[in-house]
Amino acid sequence: MSKKTKTTASYLSQWQLIRLRFFKHKLAAASLFIVVGLYVVAGFSEFFATYSTDMMNINQQYNPPMPVKFNFSDGLYVNKVKRNIDPVSFHKEYTETDEKIGLTFFGKGHSYKLWGVIPCSRHLLVATNTTEEIGTDKETFFYLFGSDKYGRDIYTRLIAGARVSLSIGLIAIAISFVLGIVIGGISGYVGGKTDLIIQRIIEIIGGFPKLPLWMAIAAAMPQDWSPLTVYFCITVVLSLMGWTGLARTVRSKLLQLREEDYAVAASLLGASHSRIIFKHLIPGFTSHIIVTLTMRVPGMILGETSLSFLGLGLRPPVVSWGVMLQDCMNMQAVALYPWLLLPLFFIVASVLSLNFLGDGLRDAADPYSAK
Amino acid sequence: MKEKSCNKLEESKVARDAVDSSSLEQPLLRVRGLCKYFPIFNKGIMRKQIGIVKAADGISFDLMPGETLGIVGESGSGKTTVGRTILRALDPTDGEVSFFCDNDIIDLATVPRKRLKKLRTKMQMIFQDPFSSLNPRMTVRDIVAEPLIIHKMAKGKELEDKVTEMLIKVGLQPEHKMRYPHAFSGGQRQRIGIARALIMKPLLVVADEAVSALDVSVQAQVINLMKDLQQDLGLTYIFIAHDLSVVKHICDKVAVMYAGKIVELAKTEQLFKDPKHPYTRALLRAVPSPDPNIKMEFGLEGEVADPGKLPPGCAFHPRCRECFDKCKSEIPELLQLKKGGLLSCHINSENKKEK
Structure with a gap:
């Protein structure tokens, strides 16, 4: 057995030896996957994003992150939010309502051009608002990681x-x-x-x-x-x-x-x-x-x-x-x-x-x- | 085994003598007054030259085709510098190196770099350290095939065949081709180095301490391999070594170097039987004997002279037992002895009488 491993080792190039040693280092190997994952997301950012980066919604400034929930009748969903403005401080507060926005994987969202070339409209995770809402004041958005002062999606912008x-x-x-x-x-x-x-x-x-x-x-x-x-x-x-x-x-x-x-x-x-x-x-x-x-x-x-x-x-x-x-x-x-x-x-x-x-x-x- | 190698020795001697007499008039290599000086700079921004190291100073010898010349001497005597300067790994300061190849005599000392590339196919070097002379990132096949690729001498299947043939010739297996040098022992690595040097079928091979880094049993194998290949391919060797027993075994004539100069040059038998120069004698006395009852007598004290600041007169005189006044003031010349061979020592003032 030892003789066999020795003969195979003699055929290994420097790179193969490096690879063997590298994957023994668990933290580094995990980091490799994280880094590769981050770069993949960055490379296909339009697909992973929910909205476009310049999508604004003045009605939902500083919307906190919306936790994604799941039940068997609705699948993945988030609760719609309702904005209350404090009459004294003008501080905006959001409360969850019982209404739900359904979420689907690989659904159709806004259309974009991947790398500015390939026209596409599929996204990893999209909100399925009812059609009569879209484009009206009633439309509420799905902010996975919340929104900023113009109501832009933090998640989309992060990606x-x-x-x-x-x-x-x-x-x-x-x-x-x-x-x-x-x-x-x-x-x-x-x-x-x-x-x-x-x-x-x-x-x-x-x-x-x-x-x-x-x-x-x-x-x-x-x-x-x-x-x-x-x-x-x-x-x-x-x-x-x-x-x-x-x-x-x-x-x-x-x-x-x-x-x-x-x-x-x-x-x-x-x-x-x-x-x-x-x-x-x-x-x-x-x-x-x-x-x-x-x-x-x-x-x-x-x-x-x-x-x-x-x-x-x-x-x-x-x-x-x-x-x-x-x-x-x-x-x-x-x-x-x-x-x-x-x-x-x-x-x-x-x-x-x-x-x-x-x-x-x-x-x-x-x-x-x-x- | 030992007897067999002795027989081989006899045979190859005979064969070489025949070669010698047939082409006596045209040496393969004719070195005259070869010098290599290294400047010494002081430390500082301006780098002023404060001295000179005469690593090789006025080296002259002839080398017939098929012959083996041994160059011996202590560390720092300039053996390696001579070898490297002849091959133009270093540019000589002065002198000429006439190399006879393709019915043409080329002065290696002055030939421009562009023409030198073509000449590399005719002269090669075997290195001392088999661990640093092979690129650890290349497979054996890549190492041995590289000369052919550089000079576009073979391609595709022909290239592979030549590599395989050469590997077999040096005693390795064709399946070693895809392995890396780290998988081989010192002796095997040296065989790879020899294969690389000989695959272009050069005329002249400089073996720079080619066996010094190997253990004794492997030394014998590699030396016998080199002798066999010399016969096969008609090679001419310059064999640089500090081990006199190795030199005795393989060389036809021996040059003894001290502080950048040849002090004695003679046929091997003559040199070992009747060493003339006190330094040669001291070297021969320092060869260890396998018999523990023979008391060793060390003839040499002190260090080899610093080539940066040589003593006046004969460079060897501070260590010489037979030194007299003349040695301290006059530099001895390298003169022809009547019995054959060259010697540079005042003791042999009979030199002059003989003349």
């Missing part, structure tokens, strides 16, 4: 915000990945004066106070830019600040590996510089690159969120978790409408699970525990 907030992390990482590999690669492979200059530049960027820089950039961004341009600009700003760590990893690893005999052997075989770098050196630390990248995604997400929260980043009508948190800037919101803080929960959950994922990957890819 739409996930797309922006999570994708900004990925795209910013992709840009800093390219910058880090190229600049760190040049620094490590060429060495000498080039290396010296690049390292000093990295130190300067690393030592720059981030917040004033962001504020300056935000002030420099023209107000009439479209949300898409602003989104792109924020991504570039985040990645321009974030490539230095990866560049250092790549440099130090290249410095170490280019002295290995197998790199010398490859050059004596007549391999070109690019073949040595991409075929021999980089595969030696792709696992390190992936770990470094994974560990940096949360930082990017937090960067976007804090920028948008401070009003320096994305602005409405773009929906992101940071933009949603702008509504929580006053005490009233926190005290009376705690469901507005839900984006926080998602930020913490995604940042934590990405960190655990990176941790697990690092442990699995650690060359010192490997044989």
Whole structure:
């Protein structure tokens, strides 16, 4: 038996060994599923959402979350609510009535275009209001996680915000990945004066106070830019600040590996510089690159969120978790409408699970525990 | 087993002598005055050059096709630098390395990098450490096939066949192809390294301490494998080693290096029977004997001279038992001995008398 496992182990590549080790790390494996789940939801946000992000209903401002109930005669349903306004304080209160709104899975709701291309109108969970109500004042909406000050659905906006907030992390990482590999690669492979200059530049960027820089950039961004341009600009700003760590990893690893005999052997075989770098050196630390990248995604997400929260980043009508948190800037919101803080929960959950994922990957890819 | 390998030794000697006499006029490799200096910089931003390390200084020798030259010396004597400079893993500071291939003589010391790539098919290297010389992320098949892929020498089925053939030649099984280096022992890994070096059928192979990292029983296997392959493929070896018994077994002639210079060069039998240079003698005395009753006599004290600041005169004189005044002031030249071989030592002033 032991002989058999030994022979199979000799056929396993580095990646297969990493995978085996990774799934032994339970927390990391669970985090992987959470992260994948979040990105799937973000990717198909229109389908998972109940309404469109700009759907407003002035009659249901600050509607609290509606608990989903179930019985056998009605299936899934929520109770309709009735709004009472306190005549003295004008404070709005909602009380549940006995009337029910039925809910169906994969039902038809408002029509949308998936990724702006594929026309579709199915949603994961939709409210089935009676047809005479729709479009009238009597129509009541289904707010799974409550509504904000314009009566917009928090659940829908959370999912739409996930797309922006999570994708900004990925795209910013992709840009800093390219910058880090190229600049760190040049620094490590060429060495000498080039290396010296690049390292000093990295130190300067690393030592720059981030917040004033962001504020300056935000002030420099023209107000009439479209949300898409602003989104792109924020991504570039985040990645321009974030490539230095990866560049250092790549440099130090290249410095170490280019002295290995197998790199010398490859050059004596007549391999070109690019073949040595991409075929021999980089595969030696792709696992390190992936770990470094994974560990940096949360930082990017937090960067976007804090920028948008401070009003320096994305602005409405773009929906992101940071933009949603702008509504929580006053005490009233926190005290009376705690469901507005839900984006926080998602930020913490995604940042934590990405960190655990990176941790697990690092442990699995650690060359010192490997044989 | 031992007898058998001895017989093989005799046979291959005979075969090589025949090769020698047929092509005596044209050496495969002719090295003249090869130098490799490394600058020493001080620590600081300006990086001022404060000295020079003469890792190889005025190395000259001829190597006939099919011959094996051993280069021996202590650590730091510049053996590896010579090997790497000949193959242009390092650019030489000075000197010429005439390499005879395809009826053309090419100076490896000055040939531009572009032309060098083609020459890589003709000269290869076997590395010391079988654990760091194989890329751990590549399968055996990828490692051995890489030279052919780089030089576009074979494709598809032909490539696979060549790899299989080479693996069998070095004593591995074809089913080892899809495994990774971590699954092999040191000796097997060295065989993979040999397969990689020889798959292009090179003319010249530099074996840089190719067996030093292996244990003794495996050393014998790998050396015999290398000898067999030499006969099969008509290879010429430069065998860098510090183990004299290994050198005695495989080499036709031996160059002894000290502090970047060749101090003695002679046919193997001659060198072992009648070592001329005090350093060679000291090295031979340091070879351990399997008989515990023979008392070992260490002839060498102190460290190998620092090539960064060599003593004046003969670099070996601070450690030499037979040192006299002339040694401290004059650098001895490498001169031809009447009996054959080259020697660089003042003791043999009979050198000059003989002349």
